[in-house]
Structures are given as structure tokens and as C-alpha cells.
Amino acid sequence: xxxxxxxxxxxxxxxxxxxxxxxxxxxxxxxxxxxxxxxxxxxxxxxxxxxxxxxxxxxxxxxxxxxxxxxxxxxxxxxxxxxxxxxxxxxxxxxxxxxxxxxxxxxxxxxxxxxxxxxxxxxxxxxxxxxxxxxxxxxxxxxxxxxxxxxxxxxxxxxxxxxxxxxxxxxxxxxxxxxxxxxxxxxxxxxxxxxxxxxxxxxxxxxxxxxxxxxxxxxxxxxxxxxxxxxxxxxxxxxxxxxxxxxxxxxxxxxxxxxxxxxxxxxxxxxxxxxxxxxxxxxxxxxxxxxxxxxxxxxxxxxxxxxx
Amino acid sequence: xxxxxxxxxxxxxxxxxxxxxxxxxxxxxxxxxxxxxxxxxxxxxxxxxxxxxxxxxxxxxxxxxxxxxxxxxxxxxxxxxxxxxxxxxxxxxxxxxxxxxxxxxxxxxxxxxxxxxxxxxxxxxxxxxxxxxxxxxxxxxxxxxxxxxxxxxxxxxxxxxxxxxxxxxxxxxxxxxxxxxxxxxxxxxxxxxxxxxxxxxxxxxxxxxxxxxxxxxxxxxxxxxxxxxxxxxxxxxxxxxxxxxxxxxxxxxxxxxxxxxxxxxxxxxxxxxxxxxxxxxxxxxxxxxxxxxxxxxxxxxxxxxxxx
Numbered sequence: 375x376x377x378x379x380x381x382x383x384x385x386x387x388x389x390x391x392x393x394x395x396x397x398x399x400x401x402x403x404x405x406x407x408x409x410x411x412x413x414x415x416x417x418x419x420x421x422x423x424x425x426x427x428x429x430x431x432x433x434x435x436x437x438x439x440x441x442x443x444x445x446x447x448x449x450x451x452x453x454x455x456x457x458x459x460x461x462x463x464x465x466x467x468x469x470x471x472x473x474x475x476x477x478x479x480x481x482x483x484x485x486x487x488x489x490x491x492x493x494x495x496x497x498x499x500x501x502x503x504x505x506x507x508x509x510x511x512x513x514x515x516x517x518x519x520x521x522x523x524x525x526x527x528x529x530x531x532x533x534x535x536x537x538x539x540x541x542x543x544x545x546x547x548x549x550x551x552x553x554x555x556x557x558x559x560x561x562x563x564x565x566x567x568x569x570x571x572x573x574x575x576x577x578x579x580x581x582x583x584x585x586x587x588x589x590x591x592x593x594x595x596x597x598x599x600x601x602x603x604x605x606x607x608x609x610x611x612x613x614x615x616x617x618x619x620x621x622x623x624x625x626x627x628x629x630x631x632x633x634x635x636x637x638x639x640x641x642x643x644x645x646x647x648x649x650x651x652x653x654x655x656x657x658x659x660x661x662x663x664x665x666x667x668x669x670x671x672x673x674x675x676x677x678x679x680x681x682x
Numbered sequence: 683x684x685x686x687x688x689x690x691x692x693x694x695x696x697x698x699x700x701x702x703x704x705x706x707x708x709x710x711x712x713x714x715x716x717x718x719x720x721x722x723x724x725x726x727x728x729x730x731x732x733x734x735x736x737x738x739x740x741x742x743x744x745x746x747x748x749x750x751x752x753x754x755x756x757x758x759x760x761x762x763x764x765x766x767x768x769x770x771x772x773x774x775x776x777x778x779x780x781x782x783x784x785x786x787x788x789x790x791x792x793x794x795x796x797x798x799x800x801x802x803x804x805x806x807x808x809x810x811x812x813x814x815x816x817x818x819x820x821x822x823x824x825x826x827x828x829x830x831x832x833x834x835x836x837x838x839x840x841x842x843x844x845x846x847x848x849x850x851x852x853x854x855x856x857x858x859x860x861x862x863x864x865x866x867x868x869x870x871x872x873x874x875x876x877x878x879x880x881x882x883x884x885x886x887x888x889x890x891x892x893x894x895x896x897x898x899x900x901x902x903x904x905x906x907x908x909x910x911x912x913x914x915x916x917x918x919x920x921x922x923x924x925x926x927x928x929x930x931x932x933x934x935x936x937x938x939x940x941x942x943x944x945x946x947x948x949x950x951x952x953x954x955x956x957x958x959x960x961x962x963x964x965x966x967x968x969x970x971x972x973x974x975x976x977x978x979x980x981x982x983x984x985x986x987x988x989x990x
Contacts, residue, residue: 408835409843410875415859416842416850467807472799491780492853495803496846499775502807503841506814510833518826525818525833527716533811534724535717538804542724545800551723567718 382672389437389454390430396455397424400504419489419497420504424462428480431677432457432576435601438669439580439594452514453524453583456505457576460532463501466494468541502532515583523582531575540568547634556634564634565606566599573602577670596659601674604652607645608678610635614642649678690980697745697762698738704763705732708812727797727805728812732770736788739985740765740884743909746977747888747902760822761832761891764813765884768840771809774802776849810840823891831890839883848876855942864942873914873944874907881910885978901967908963909982915957916986918943919950957986 379387401421405412433454440450469476469484470491477487486494508514509524530536543564547556556564577598581591614637637645656674660667687695709729713720741762748758777784777792778799785795794802816822817832838844851872855864864872885906889899922945945953964982968975 405843406838408838409841409847410879411847411851411871412843413847413850413854415854416847420842463807467803470803472803490858492858493850495775495778495780496850496853498807499771499810500842500846502810503837503846506833507837507841510830510837518830522818522826522829522833525814525830529811529815529818530714530716533717533815534728534808535713535720538808538811539717539719539721539724542721542801542804543719545804546721546723550798550800563719571718 382669382676385438385669386429386431386434386673386676389434390428392451393430393433393455393458394425396451397458400455400459400508401425415489415493416496416500419485419493420501422482422488423466423485423497424459424501427458427462430454430458431605431673432461432573435573435576435598435670435673436580436583438673439577440584441580442594442663442666442670443581443584443586443590445584448513449515449583450580452508452511453579454576456508456514456524456528457572457579459501459505459508460528460537461572463498463505464532464537464541466501467498470494473541473545517585520582520585524579527575527579527582531571536567536571537569540564540566540571544568556639558636558639561634561636561639562603565636566603569606569609570599570602573605574598577601593659593662597656597670597674600652600656600659601677604649604656604674605677607636607649607652610637611642611645611649613637653678690977690984693746693977694737694739694742694981694984697742698736700759701738701741701763701766702733704759705766708763708767708816709733723797723801724804724808727793727801728809730790730796731774731793731805732767732809735766735770738762738766739913739981740769740881743881743884743906743978743981744888744891746981747885748892749888750902750971750974750978751889751892751894751898753892756821757823757891758888760816760819761887762884764816764822764832764836765880765887767809767813767816768836768845769880771806771813772840772845772849774809775806778802781849781853825893828890828893832887835883835887835890839879844875844879845877848872848874848879852876864947866944866947869942869944869947870911872942874911877914877917878907878910881913882906885909901970904967905964905978905982908960908967909985912957912960912964912982913985915944915953915960918945919953919957922950961986 401417401424403412403414403417433451436454436457437450440446465479466485468474469479470486476484478484485497505528506525509528510521514524515521532538545551547564574595575598578591578595581594586594636648640648653674657671660670709725709732711720711722711725741759744762744765745758748754773787774793776782777787778794784792786792793805813836814833817836818829822832823829840846853859855872882903883906886899886903889902894902944956948956961982965979968978
């Protein structure tokens with residue numbers, strides 16, 4: 375099988391394995407520097423939340439964006455791992471009964487099902503904290519300016535004006551607080567916050583940790599924004615079309631709740647056209663890098679073509 | 683009344699007012715740099731959680747510790763505000779039905795009561811993120827090494843090996859996961875994590891932002907650790923003795939749940955003796971600073987003498 379894999383698929387898988395190893399090290403039971411003790415139950419639940427998880431697309435974007443500037447190794451990997459920790463915390467909290475109330479995640483029990491609700495709340499909290507600890511550590515980059523820029527970028531893309539704010543808008547779009555049926559541009563804003571901001575930052579983070587200049591950082595950010603928007607639309611199309619078995623989670627649930635997606639607003643064909651347009655934008659943003667950006671361009675195509 | 687106030691009480695009140703103003707600015711509805719939008723419901727709930735709150739003891743420790751090294755102004759205030767944001771997030775999540783299930787906090791409805799559970803989860807998440815954004819911002823200190831040290835310190839003291847880990851141990855001590863009746867040293871570890879680590883870091887953070895050397899940082903940390911331990915014991919004594927009306931929250935609740943405190947383990951008199959011993963330790967740690975540390979020594983005494 376491995377021989378038949380294209381270079382993109384191999385790199386994606388290799389990066390996921392390195393991220394898995396790094397996360398496993400970070401979530402070890404032994405207390406780290408400046409820590410008093412690590413409660414075994416909390417650690418087990420954090421590992422349940424963060425290990426054996428998904429394609430690790432966000433770290434992959436960070437690692438490949440850094441490689442575009444000739445930088446490899448521990449730094450980009452740690453930046454990617456920090457972003458993945460934030461992604462994982464958001465899934466744990468989104469799955470809670472008061473939020474999306476999901477029992478399964480990637481075919482396994484969600485944290486509050488495998489453990490309990492209180493533990494799941496704490497797991498999410500501690501995963502977020504760990505993300506910032508990882509970024510601030512010297513192993514991420516010897517230059518503290520770069521660590522601070524990463525910290526600032528992760529905070530802005532994942533906080534009240536990014537991911538968490540987007541989740542708040544998403545709950546509102548379900549009609550919980552009186553209103554629903556968003557206009558296409560409102561949906562775009564919601565999605566740019568909820569899922570787009572972190573994906574965009576993933577690509578930018580690679581350029582930051584590689585020490586790229588402002589213009590190149592802006593290019594990676596533009597690429598990441600287009601990819602992020604395409605990702606969410608592809609997800610919504612997938613949700614509309616895929617079977618429960620393929621995904622390992624309840625399908626059509628978002629639709630049943632009357633949540634606004636661009637598939638609702640533009641139809642499947644219209645949404646697909648927007649996806650294709652966004653992949654083109656992602657590609658254009660990287661044009662100045664020529665062939666060196668081939669893997670990242672492929673990542674954008676993969677994002678819209680994936681089946682899970 | 684103001685004339686009758688001692689210098690300590692006046693400084694504590696002035697610092698709380700400056701923190702209140704800074705937090706109100708940080709939690710404004712207008713999107714900041716790198717943000718897409720700020721959902722009004724989320725912002726209102728975040729303000730409910732973070733404004734008009736308490737004595738602001740943690741920021742006070744940071745501000746006064748920095749002043750010990752001759753540093754005042756925006757930097758120590760922002761470091762203190764970041765710590766306060768983490769403290770506020772922890773209260774919001776601790777109050778949730780799945781955790782301590784509290785309806786009142788300082789006599790006002792808790793966030794999940796005033797808004798709803800989903801909003802309260804997001805509020806806690808976003809307050810934590812904002813704390814790290816504040817620390818990483820250039821306004822906190824021009825030297826990124828200092829910002830990174832603050833970020834690392836806040837993460838370590840509040841995460842899985844500190845505050846969140848301590849909350850996990852506390853839930854276990856309630857007997858949720860089979861076990862209770864901790865030995866005194868287990869209670870000390872739990873409390874050093876749950877409330878002590880952040881209080882200790884508050885004092886240390888002031889020395890960090892003031893650019894103090896390693897030996898002076900260690901002194902402030904030792905002071906903060908002793909103060910933090912005394913704070914929690916005083917809290918447990920208060921909980922045992924005070925009336926519901928004085929505190930604005932249900933009293934004796936912890937006791938009813940059979941949670942282990944040093945008051946249970948050592949009796950009220952034994953706990954008071956430990957408190958006094960710890961205040962002495964806090965004072966000793968600052969002895970090299972002579973009279974300049976009088977306000978911080980008074981803060982340690984205040985901590986054990988307070989009635990709410």
C-alpha cells in the first residue's frame with residue numbers, strides 16, 4: 375500500500391505520526407517543570423481527547439508552511455502540536471451535553487461519555503493551557519519574539535474574536551437565542567471564525583516559526599483563509615451527503631437543527647462552486663513560491679476532496 | 683471613610699479599580715486586532731463573569747511585587763489582569779452544574795444561570811484565551827523574553843499540573859471517583875495546586891515583569907506559596923464559620939459533601955496555627971527587602987484575617 379501512496383499522502387501520514395508522538399510525550403503522567411503533580415484521571419482523559427486523532431491537518435499546514443521557507447524540525451512541530459491541542463480542546467467542549475451533545479467522536483465515545491462531564495470540562499481547559507505552555511517554551515524557538523508572535527496569533531484566532539466567538543454565533547444560528555436563517559455573508563463570517571481562523575493561523579504559524587517576513591506571512595495567511603473557508607463548506611457538503619457509517623457520527627444532525635450552512639443558502643452545486651473558487655484563491659496566494667508550494671496546494675485540494 | 687483607611691486598604695482598592703478599568707477595556711464589544719467579530723452575547727456574558735468582581739487579590743500581588751523592584755504602570759497591571767482572567771474563567775467553569783453546581787457567586791447569578799450553560803462554557807474558554815493574549819501583547823513588556831516567561835508561568839500554574847489538576851483532585855476528594863478522606867499532606871498538595879499555584883505565580887509574576895533576577899524571583903515565589911496555602915486554609919475556616927448571608931453563597935456546602943480540608947484534618951485551632959505559621963513564612967521570605975515589603979506582608983496578614 376505504502377508504495378502506491380503519493381508524496382502528499384505520505385507526508386500527511388508521517389507528520390500525523392510525529393505529532394502523535396509529541397502529544398504523547400506532552401501528556402505523560404510525570405509532572406513537568408514547575409508542576410506539582412499530574413492527576414492520573416485527568417491525564418488519561420486528556421490522552422483520550424488528544425491521541426489517536428484524525429489527520430492532524432492543522433499541524434500539517436504549519437509544518438509544510440515552515441518547510442516552504444526551508445525550516446524543519448522541532449519548532450514547526452511544536453507550533454503545530456499547540457494548534458492541535460486547541461483544536462482538540464474545542465472538540466471536547468463542543469461535544470458536551472450543553473453544547474452539541476455528541477456521544478461519539480471518530481467512532482469512539484466522547485470524553486464526557488468515556489469519563490464524565492466534569493472531567494471533560496477540565497480536560498478542555500487543561501488542553502488549552504498546555505497549548506500556550508508549548509508555544510512559550512524555548513524548544514519552540516530560541517527567539518522569544520517569535521514565541522510571543524505565535525502565542526498572540528493562536529490566542530487571536532482561537533478566542534472571543536475567532537474560534538470561540540464562532541461557536542457562540544453557531545449556537546445562535548441553531549435558534550437557541552431567538553434567531554436563525556443567516557444570510558450567506560453571515561454564514562461566511564461565522565465559519566471564518568469557528569473553523570477558518572485556526573486553519574488560517576496554522577499556515578501562518580509555519581511562516582512565523584520559520585522567521586518569514588511580513589509579506590510572506592500575509593501570503594500564507596491568505597492561503598490558509600481560503601483553505602479554511604473551503605474546508606468548512608466541504609464539511610457541510612459531506613455532512614449532507616455522507617452516510618452515518620462512513621463518518622462515525624450522526625449525519626444530517628446539523629441540518630435537522632436548522633443550522634445555517636452555505637449548502638442551505640447556495641445549494642450543493644453552488645457550495646461546490648464556492649469551494650472550487652476558494653481552492654483557486656489558495657493556490658493563487660502561493661503562486662510567488664512556484665513549485666515549492668505544490669504540497670500546500672495539494673493540501674487545499676485534499677481538503678475539499680476528502681470523504682471524512 | 684476614606685481618611686480612616688490604612689495605606690494597605692487604599693492601595694488594594696485603587697488597584698482593584700485600575701484592574702476593573704483595564705478588564706472593561708479588554709472586554710469591549712469592538713473587535714481588536716486580528717479579530718473578525720465579537721458576538722454581543724458572548725461579550726456580555728464575559729463582562730458578567732469578569733467585571734465588578736471581588737478584591738482582585740491576585741493582580742494586587744503582581745502589582746505590589748513589581749513595585750517592590752521600583753516598577754509600576756501598564757506592565758504589572760496587564761500581568762495582573764491576565765491572572766485575574768484565568769481566575770475568573772476557573773470560577774465560571776467551577777460553578778457549572780456538572781462541577782460545583784452553584785447558582786450564586788458574590789451574591790449575583792452565576793454565568794450559566796444569568797445566561798445558559800453553553801454560553802458559560804464558552805465564556806470560560808474565551809477568558810482563558812484572552813489571558814494569554816494579554817500576556818503576549820507588547821504593551822505588557824517590550825522584552826519578549828519577559829512576556830514568554832510570564833506566559834510559561836501562567837500556563838504551568840493554571841494547567842494540568844496546577845489549578846486545573848487541583849480541581850480534578852478536588853472532585854475526586856468529594857468521593858465522585860470512589861475515594862475521599864485525604865491525609866493532611868494530600869490536602870496540602872491539592873490546595874497548593876487548586877488555589878496556591880496561581881496565588882504564588884501572582885507574586886512571582888510581579889517580579890518577572892519587573893525584570894528581577896532569579897534569586898529575587900524565588901523569594902517572591904516562596905512568599906506567594908506561603909500566602910496561597912494560608913489563603914485556602916483561611917477560606918476553609920471561613921466556610922466552616924461564616925453565615926450564608928455574610929458570604930453571599932451557600933455555606934457548609936463543601937463540608938456537606940465530605941470534601942477534605944485541613945479544618946477537617948487538623949480542627950479549627952490546628953488550621954489556625956498552620957495559617958499563622960504560613961504567614962510567618964511569607965514574611966520571612968521577604969525579609970531581605972526590609973521595610974519595602976511591608977505592604978506585601980500586610981497582604982499576607984489580610985489574607986488570613988478577611989471575613990469574605
